[in-house]
Amino acid sequence: MPNVVNPYHLDSALERALEGRGIARQYALSLMGESPLETLLQTAASVRDRFKGISVSYSRKVFIPLTHLCRDYCGYCTFRADPQAGVPAYMTPDEVLAVAEAGRRAGCKEALFSLGDQPERVFPEAKEFLHTLGFESTLEYLAAMSELVLLNTGLLPHSNPGLMGEKDLRRLGETNVSVGIMLESASPRLGRPGGAHWRAPDKVPSLRLRTIETAGQLSMAFTTGILIGIGETPEERVDALLAIRATHEKYGHVQEVIIQPFRVKLDIRMAEAPEPSNEDLLRTIAVARLILGGEMNIQSPPNLLSKDYPELLTAGINDWGGVSPVTKDFINPEAAWPQISSLAERTAKAGFVLRERLAIYPEFSKRPDFVNERLQPYVRKLQGGDGYARGESNPC
Numbered sequence: 001m002p003n004v005v006n007p008y009h010l011d012s013a014l015e016r017a018l019e020g021r022g023i024a025r026q027y028a029l030s031l032m033g034e035s036p037l038e039t040l041l042q043t044a045a046s047v048r049d050r051f052k053g054i055s056v057s058y059s060r061k062v063f064i065p066l067t068h069l070c071r072d073y074c075g076y077c078t079f080r081a082d083p084q085a086g087v088p089a090y091m092t093p094d095e096v097l098a099v100a101e102a103g104r105r106a107g108c109k110e111a112l113f114s115l116g117d118q119p120e121r122v123f124p125e126a127k128e129f130l131h132t133l134g135f136e137s138t139l140e141y142l143a144a145m146s147e148l149v150l151l152n153t154g155l156l157p158h159s160n161p162g163l164m165g166e167k168d169l170r171r172l173g174e175t176n177v178s179v180g181i182m183l184e185s186a187s188p189r190l191g192r193p194g195g196a197h198w199r200a201p202d203k204v205p206s207l208r209l210r211t212i213e214t215a216g217q218l219s220m221a222f223t224t225g226i227l228i229g230i231g232e233t234p235e236e237r238v239d240a241l242l243a244i245r246a247t248h249e250k251y252g253h254v255q256e257v258i259i260q261p262f263r264v265k266l267d268i269r270m271a272e273a274p275e276p277s278n279e280d281l282l283r284t285i286a287v288a289r290l291i292l293g294g295e296m297n298i299q300s301p302p303n304l305l306s307k308d309y310p311e312l313l314t315a316g317i318n319d320w321g322g323v324s325p326v327t328k329d330f331i332n333p334e335a336a337w338p339q340i341s342s343l344a345e346r347t348a349k350a351g352f353v354l355r356e357r358l359a360i361y362p363e364f365s366k367r368p369d370f371v372n373e374r375l376q377p378y379v380r381k382l383q384g385g386d387g388y389a390r391g392e393s394n395p396c
Contacts, residue, residue, distance in 0.1 A: 010030055010031070010034060010035055012027070013026075013027035013028075013030045013031050013035070014031070014035065014039065014040075014043050017031070017043050017044075017047065017290040018043060018046060018047065020047040020050060020051055020293050020294030020295075021293050021294075022245060022290075022291055022292060022293040023290050023291055025238060025239075025242060028238045028241070028242070028287055028290065028291050029234070029235060029238055031286075031287050031290065032234045032235075032237070032238055032283065032284070032287050033234060037279060037282065037283060040283060040286045040287070041282060041286050041314050041315055041316075043286070043290065044285070044286035044287075044289040044290055044315055044316030045286075045313075045314055045315070045316050047289055047290065047293075047294045047316060048289060048294065048298075048316040048317070048318055050294055051293075051294025051295055052294070052318040054351065054352045054353050055318070055352065055353055055355045056313065056317070056318055056319065056320065056347050056352040056353070056354055056355065057297075057318065057319045057320070057354075057355045057356070057357040057361075057388070058319065058320040058321065058322070058323050058340075058343065058354065058355075058356060058357070059109070059110045059321065059322045059323070059356070059357055059358065059359055060106075060107055060108045060109055060110065060322075060323065060324070060325065060340070060356055060389070061103070061108055061109075061110035061111070061112045061158075061322035061323070061324050061359070062099060062100060062102065062103025062104075062106075062108045062110070062111055062112070062155065062324055062326050062327055063112050063114065063322075063324050063326075063327040063328070063329065063330055064091065064096055064099050064100065064111055064112065064113050064114070064145075064149075064327075065079070065091070065114050065115065065330045066090060066091050066096070066113050066114070066115040066138075066141070066142060066145060067089060067090040067091070067115045067116055067119060067126070067138065068080060068081040068115075068116060069081060069082070069083060069089055069090075069116045069119035069123055069125075069126050070115075070116025070117050070119055070162075071116070071117055071118050071119055071121055071122040071123075071201065071202070072116070072117050072162075072197075072199070072200035072201065072202050072203060073198070073199040073200055073269075074196060074197060074200045074203065075195070075196040075197075075198065075230070075268060075269040075270040075273075076196055076227075076230055076262055076265075076268055076269075076270045076273075077268065078265045078267055078268060078333070079114070079116070079330060079331050080116050081116075082123070083123050083125040083126070088129070089119075089123070089125045089126050089128075089129040090126070090129050090130075090138075090141065091145075093133075093144075093145065093148055096145045096148060096149065097148060097149065097152055097153070099326075099327065100149040100152070100153045100155055101152070101153055102326050103153070103155060103324070103326050103327070104153040104154065104155055106325045106326045107325070108155060108324065108325070108326065109155060109156060109356075109358055109359070109382050109389055110155060110156055110157075110158055110322060110358065110359040111146075111149045111150075111153070111155040111156065111157045111158070112158050112159075112160070112322055112359075113142060113145065113146065113157060113158070113159040113160065113161070114160050114161075114330060114331065115138065115142065115160075115161050115162075116138075116162070117161070117162035117163060117202040118137075118138060118162065118163070118202065119138060120137060120138055126138065138161070139161055139164065139168045139171070139172070140171070142159055142161055142172070143171045143172055143174070143175060146159060146172065146175035146176055147174075147175045150175050150375075150378060154378055154381065154382070156176075156177045156358055156359045156360070156375075156378060156379065156382065157175055157176045157177070157359070158176060158177065158178045158179065158180065158223070158359040159172055159176050159179050159180070160179070160180045160181060160182075160223070161179075161181075162181060162202050163181070163202050163207055163208065163211050164179070164181070164211050164214070164215075165211075165214065166214050166217075166218070169211075169214055169215055169218055169220060170218065173218060173220055173372055174372055174374060174375075175375070176220075177221065177358065177359050177360040177365075177371065177372075177375055177378075177379060178220070178221040178222065178223060178255060178359050178360045178364075179215060179220055179221075179222060179223070180222060180223030180224060181208055181211050181212065181223075181224060182208075182224060182225050182226070182227060182258065182260070183205065183208050183209065183212065183224050183225065183226060183240055183243065183244060184197075184203065184208070184225075184226060184227040184230070184240075185197070185203075185205060185226065185227065185230065185232045185236060185237075185240055186205045186209075186236060186239045186240035186243045187205065187232050187233075187236040187239075187240075188204065188205060188206075189236075190203070190230065190231055190232065191203065191204065195231055196230035196231050196270065197230075205240075205243075209243055209247065212224055212244070212247050212254070213247050213250070213251070215251075215253060216247055216248070216250060216251025216252075216253040216254075217251065219251070219253060219369045219370055220253060220370070221253060221255045221360045221361070221364040221370050222253050222254050222255060223254075223255060223256050223257075223258065224244055224254060224257060224258070225244075225256075225257050225258030225259060225260060225299070226240045226241065226244075226257075226258075226259060226260070226284075226288075227260050227261075227262060228259065228260070228261055228262065228276050228280070228281065228284050229261055229262030229273070229274070229275055229276035229280070230262050230270070230273075231273075237284055237287075238287065238291070241257075241287070241288050241291045241292065242291060244257060244292070245291060245292055245293075248292075248296075253370070254296070255297060255360065255361045255363075255364050256296075256297040256298070256299050256319060256321075256361065257288060257292055257296060257297070257298050257299070258298075258299045258300065258301070258321065259281070259284055259285045259288050259298065259299070259300045259317075260300065260301060260304065261275065261276045261280075261281050261300075261304055261305075262275060262276060263275060263304055263332060263334075263335065265334065278305070278308065278311065281300070281305070281312075281315075282311065282312070282314065282315040283315075285298065285300055285312065285315035285316060285317060286315045286316055288316075289315070289316035289317075290316075297318055297319050297361055298316060298317045298318060298319065299317060299318075299319040299320065299321045300312045300315075300317050300321075301320070301321050301329075301332075301335075302320050302321075302323070302337075302338050302343065303329055303332065303335040303336060303337050303338065304332060304335055306335070309338065309346075310346050310347070310349070310350050313347070313350050313352065319357075320343060320347075320354075323337050323338065323340055323343060324337055325337075325339075325340060355388050355389075355392065356388060356389040356392045357387075357388050357389060358379065358382055358383060358388075358389055360379065361387075362383075362386060362387020362388055363387070365379055365383060365387055366387055
């Protein structure tokens with residue numbers, strides 16, 4: 001990235017960005033590298049305000065970590081685990097249902113399933129558990145547990161299981177109102193020895209983009225995003241966002257993009273790596289808003305910025321993501337969710353109104369091609385006339 005950028009180039013980039021229709025790569029690189037932060041934030045916030053108004057959404061969810069086993073060894077992850085004596089390979093159906101039911105009683109409407117990538121391909125313990133219950137793969141078991149939760153609690157499943165092919169996505173589409181996979185990065189370089197994605201065969205960017213594209217071909221509401229601070233360059237961040245935009249422009253299925261910062265944990269290979277600064281996070285969110293345009297839903301988790309999370313609103317987000325009154329964030333267990341009452345209060349103090357949404361955004365749930373016919377009664381039961389959660393439970 002050049003050290004000096006023509007001021008006219010920056011002005012032109014900001015002017016184009018204000019249109020809210022997305023900007024080209026050269027403008028995004030200029031804004032990522034040289035634009036004054038305050039001006040950049042004001043531009044991104046202005047685009048968000050014009051397209052999204054004063055509503056900032058969140059989903060009241062329960063977090064179901066179906067299995068921690070994973071064949072990938074990412075340098076930043078504490079969620080994954082290898083088999084351990086005395087530790088079950090997966091949650092049992094009874095355990096899954098108990099957590100989901102606790103969520104239902106607490107007013108949750110989303111059941112977020114998170115799990116490792118294809119553990120049965122490397123761990124005999126995973127294959128043995130699945131075969132005992134009559135399943136061939138983790139994704140097949142996930143589909144069955146999604147159905148169990150849907151039929152018994154009415155919670156709307158949303159699954160983040162890693163790479164998925166067409167058959168897997170079709171199967172999940174019968175029970176999940178939305179699915180997701182974080183692109184994380186578009187840089188194959190991170191898969192080299194010592195990189196964040198070294199020994200992580202499922203983190204090859206082209207494979208993850210293929211999953212995103214296949215979901216688009218099937219008209220499935222999709223969540224994706226990038227993880228910043230794992231060794232990528234600013235240019236690579238821009239390229240990842242552009243890759244997401246390109247897929248969405250083909251199929252119109254990406255319902256939200258998450259900008260998530262790397263956070264240091266004790267028991268990871270990257271324990272000595274620097275975390276991205278708040279300024280770096282805000283700049284990246286703002287550029288994401290300008291690349292993806294005003295209509296995209298952009299999210300950054302509030303628990304990863306601790307007490308400073310209202311600052312994220314200045315960069316152009318319009319969604320806080322899933323917040324659970326029942327379960328912890330199993331991906332970042334050290335980072336507690338904010339209380340929903342506090343989230344509402346601090347969102348209001350910043351000039352916005354907190355709205356509870358479902359696992360599928362209002363603009364997608366109103367499109368019949370994006371909601372499986374079988375799921376439509378479940379969505380209608382939880383949804384108000386404007387597409388947000390019916391009744392929008394009082395924060396607690």
